[in-house]
Amino acid sequence: MTEDSRFVIVGGGLAAAKLAEQLRAQEYTGALTLISAESHPPYERPPLSKDHLLGKKALVDFTVHPPEWYREHEVDLRLDTTATAVDRATKTVALHDGSTVPYDRLALATGSRPRRLPIPGTDAAGVYELRTIEQSDALLTLFGAAHRLVVIGGGWIGLEVTAAAREAGLEVTVLEAEDVPLQAALGRQIGAVFADLHGDHGVDLRCGARVAEIVTTDGRATGVRLTDDTVIEADAVLLAVGARPNVELAVDADLPTGEGVLVDESLATSDPSIVAVGDIADQQHPLLGRRIRVEHWANALNQPEVAATTMLGRPAVYDRLPYFFTDQYDLGMEYTGYVAPGQDASIVIRGDAAGRRFVAFWLDSGNRVLAGMNVNVWDVTDRIKELIVTGRPADPQRLADPDIEL
Template sequence: MSGLVIIGASYAGVQAALGAREAGYSEPVTIVADEHSLPYERPPLSKAFLLDKTREQKLVLRDEAFFASKEIDLLLGHRVIRIDRTARQVALVDGARLDFDKLVIATGSRARRISIPGAELDGVCYLRTVTDAIDLKARLGRAGEIVTVGGGFIGLEVASSAAKLGKKVTVIEAASRLLERAVSPVVSRFLLDAHAQAGVDVRLGETVISMTGDAGRIAGIDLGSGGRLRADLVVVGIGGIANDELASAAELKCANGIVVDEHGRTEVPGIYAAGDCANHYNRFAEGWLRLESVQHAQDQGKSAGLAIADSHEPYDSVPRFWSDQYDLKLQIVGLSGGCDQMVTRGSIQEGRFSIFHYRQGRLVAVDSINRPGDQMAARRLIAARISPTPGQAADGSFDIKALLKTIDKAVV
C-alpha cells in the first residue's frame, strides 16, 4: 500500500497531512516519527511546562481519535534510516519498508551541540523535545546554580523560568547584546534590564571555554575572560541544525537544509520538505532562508500538503516569532536585517512599545513588547508592502490600522 508518507510528526508534518486531506487527497497517509509521543506543542517546553503550569498531556496537538477521523495513520516510535528514491520507499530501523507515491520530509532541526572540554558531563542539557523538557524539569527542581549558554530565545526563556523558580541564574552570551540577530538594540536593552531586575546575571561578550565536573557531574564553567562560575546545571541554547541527513544521503539538493520551492517541492518529483529542515527563497529576506518558527512550519507544511493534492497555494507568509519571558510577550513580524532606520511607538517606560524597522523607507519588520495590536497590523502591511511613514509610526495618535483599509478595498 502506497500513498503519502510523512517523515516527522512536527508542526510541518502534521499540517502537510491535514492540508492534503482537506484539499481532497484520498490516498493513504502515514506519519512516521521516531518519538513515541503524539504530535505536541514545543513552545511551552521552555516556559509553562518547566513552571508546572501545564502537563505533558496538555501539550498534545491532536489526539489519536482526531487522526483516525482524518484517516491519517501514526507510526510512532519508528525511525526512518533511508529514503530510496528509485524504489519509492523509506526504510525503517527495524527493517520494515514503506512504499510511497508522495513523500514529505518534515524532520525539523536539532540543538547545536557545544564542542568544548567537559561538554559531555552529566548536567549539561539541551532543550528540543518533550523528553528533554521532562529531564530538565526534574533537574531544575534539584539545582541551585544554573547557567544558560546563549542569549537567544531558548536561553532567555529557560533563564526566565529558572529565575521564577527562585534559582540563581547566569546567562552567558558571546554577542554584544541579547537576541542580536532578531531584535533591535532597544528591545535587547529592555530585555537585559528585565532579566537584571529578576536577579539574572547576564554576561555579554563572554564565552565558555570549558566545563569542569565532580564525579562526572557538572560543577562549574570556565570563561573566556578568565573567570570561573559554579554551576550544577548548564543549559545550552546556541542555535539549531537542520535534520537534512536523510535527504542528503538520498542525493536531494541541500544547503543549510533541504532546498524547496514555494510549494515545498524538492527537485525530485513527488518529494517535498517543510519546516525547520527546509531552505526556501523568501521574498521578505530577498534571499534563501531556513526559518525555525511554529507559524512558518505550519504555513509551509500546509502549502506542501495542498500541492500534493494538486490544490496549489504558494507559501508566502511574513516571518513571525514570539517569546514569553516573565510577564513580557515579545512578538516579531518580518525580518529586520539590513534596516537603516528605526522608530519607537508606545512607551518603553510602561513596557508596552514597538520598534518599527525600515529599509530604504519601506517597513520591513516590527518588534513588539506587549503590543499585539501593532503586530496584527504590521503583518498585513508588510505582506502587502504598505508602509506608514516613520513619522506616522512614531506618532501614537496616528491610526496605523486605517492603512489596512487600502488592502481591504483592493480585495473588494
C-alpha cells in the same frame, strides 16, 4: 491522486501532524503513513520552554492530536521509528529495523536539533539541552532540586528557560558571546531591552563571555570556565546556542540544500514527489524575494496547508510573513516580518521602550517597513503586516507617534 496512492510524512512535530490533518481535510483518501522517532504523538514545541516549564501545561495540553485521531483518520502513526534513508529511484523510505515504506509523495518534516559546542564537558551529567518533552521534564525536575543554573546562550530558548528558572527560585547566570542577548535576531538596541528585563529579575547576565569548558567533578557538571579562567559554579548547565536543521535524509538523497532543504514557493523540492516543511524548509519566499528558513512555530503551523495542496498536485504558494513570539516574566512579544542577517536597517520606536510597552519597526534605506515587533502592545499584528506587504515608504516620525493610527 487515486485511492491506492501512498503518502509518507517523516517527522514527529507540529508540521508533520498538521500535514496529515491537511491531507485528510483536502480529501486525500489514499494510504498515509507518519514516521516519528519520538515515543509520543506529535506535539508543539513552544510550551517546552514556556508554559510547561512554568507548570501551567502538561503534554496532553499541547499534543496536536490524540492517538485516536490518527486511527479515526486512517493515519498509520509509527512512533519510535527512525527513517534512515530515502531512495528516490525506488520511491522508498528505509527504516531503522531494515524495512522500507513505499511512497508516491513524500514530505520531509524532520525539524531541527540543538547545536553543540565543541568544548570539553558537554556530555557530562547535569548538562541539559531542550528540544523534546523528556528534556523539558528533566529541566522541570531540576527546578525542584537545584539552586544554581548556568545558561550558555542568550537566544530565545536560553532566555525563556532563564525566566522559568528564576520564577522557580533558581540563581541563574546567562553567558552570551555577543554584546547583548538576541543581538543577531533583534540588534543591539532591542537586545538591550531584554538585557534590562533579565537584570531587573535578578539574572547574572554576562555578555561578551567566551566559554572554554564545562567543569566536571566525578562526571557531573559543577560549573563553567570562561577563556579568562573565570569559573562560574553551577548545579546544572543548559546549552542553548541555537539549532541545526535535520537535513541528513535530504543530503543523502541528493536533494539540493542550502541553509536547509531548498524548496520553491509551493514548498516542493527539486524532486516533484517530495516536499519539505517547517524548520528544514529553505524557501524561495514570493513576497520577500529571497530564500529564508525560519525555525518558528508559525511556519510549522501554517506551511502544511500549502504542502498538502502541492502533494495533491494542485497549485499553491506559501506567502505568509515570518512570525514568532515569546513570553518572559511579564513581557509578551510578537514579531512579524524579516530582516536579513547583516542587512542595514534603522529602528523606529513607538511607545515606551524603557517601560517595555512599545512597538519597534525595522526600516530599510528607503523607509519601507521590513519587520515590526510589539512588546506588551496587542492587536496590532495585522496592521504591521499591512505596512510590510504594501511595500510603501513610511514616514518615521509619524510611525513613532502613538497618537497617529498605524
